[in-house]
Amino acid sequence: MNPDDLKATIQDKYGRAAKRAQEGAGCCGSASGGGVITRDLYVTDELTGLPPEAVAASLGCGNPTTLAVLKPGEVVLDLGSGGGIDVLLSARRVGPSGKAYGLDMTDEMLALARENQRKAGVENVEFLKGEIEKIPLPDRSVDVVISNCVINLSGNKDRVLAEAFRVLRPGGRFAVSDIVARGELPAVIRRSLEAWAGCVAGALTEDEYREKLARVGFSRIAVEPTRIYRLEDAGELLAQYKDLLAAGTLEGASLDELIAETDGKLMSAFVRAVKP
Numbered sequence: 001m002n003p004d005d006l007k008a009t010i011q012d013k014y015g016r017a018a019k020r021a022q023e024g025a026g027c028c029g030s031a032s033g034g035g036v037i038t039r040d041l042y043v044t045d046e047l048t049g050l051p052p053e054a055v056a057a058s059l060g061c062g063n064p065t066t067l068a069v070l071k072p073g074e075v076v077l078d079l080g081s082g083g084g085i086d087v088l089l090s091a092r093r094v095g096p097s098g099k100a101y102g103l104d105m106t107d108e109m110l111a112l113a114r115e116n117q118r119k120a121g122v123e124n125v126e127f128l129k130g131e132i133e134k135i136p137l138p139d140r141s142v143d144v145v146i147s148n149c150v151i152n153l154s155g156n157k158d159r160v161l162a163e164a165f166r167v168l169r170p171g172g173r174f175a176v177s178d179i180v181a182r183g184e185l186p187a188v189i190r191r192s193l194e195a196w197a198g199c200v201a202g203a204l205t206e207d208e209y210r211e212k213l214a215r216v217g218f219s220r221i222a223v224e225p226t227r228i229y230r231l232e233d234a235g236e237l238l239a240q241y242k243d244l245l246a247a248g249t250l251e252g253a254s255l256d257e258l259i260a261e262t263d264g265k266l267m268s269a270f271v272r273a274v275k276p
Helices: 003-022 052-056 085-094 107-120 157-167 193-197 206-216 231-246 255-262
Strands: 075-079 099-104 125-129 142-148 168-181 219-229 266-274
Touching: 003 107, 075 085, 075 157, 085 099, 085 107, 085 125, 085 142, 099 107, 107 125, 142 157, 157 168, 157 206, 168 206, 168 219, 206 219, 206 266
Parallel strands: 075 099, 075 142, 099 125, 142 168
Antiparallel strands: 168 266, 219 266
């Protein structure tokens, strides 16, 4: 897969999502209701005081700010921070003595996130432009790396994990929500750029995730399922590919065939690890 094409596809999708959130239309699968992966991730109390645009722009698959058990005074980095919902929630949890960074490569999402920060009146936050394969922060500068359904989008996950390890202090925690494969996905889904941008095709298996984390130096690795997507979920998830199927770009496979092959093959999971 051409990395430049993949990057362009992802930037286009998330740029359009940011614009929809700013217009009040919500994103496909936002925290406010939407899609099967992103539905019901946050409780109402968490969203109190957040700008509606931050909620509408949520395109994650979990709630890493809760699962990471953030502590006052910690420095947190969110990889692929989008509209900023997890950064703003992290800033609350670490308090004024801590700091929350958000890193994103899409200009529209960064503009939306900074506006959401202004509306929320949160000062201990900084949004950075950059790619998760090349984090613009010094070595050993953060306590916790979080991410919400973004690492699976990268075409170079080994580099992402190595960068996360680099910026963490000794004893620092890697705590991300991500889509993880539980079996072999249909080849046509694996090859689809649209499916990569939708957090499906790029999913690692649990064993692959564990092996890659261990290879860069992490220890105490755990992969905890938070939701397994069954037949009815797969149907909703793959419905977005009807146009591709009609155009013959998925090699003539029927939607029903893809749904059957994807049943139970994907899960949302919380992936934990520690830098020794």
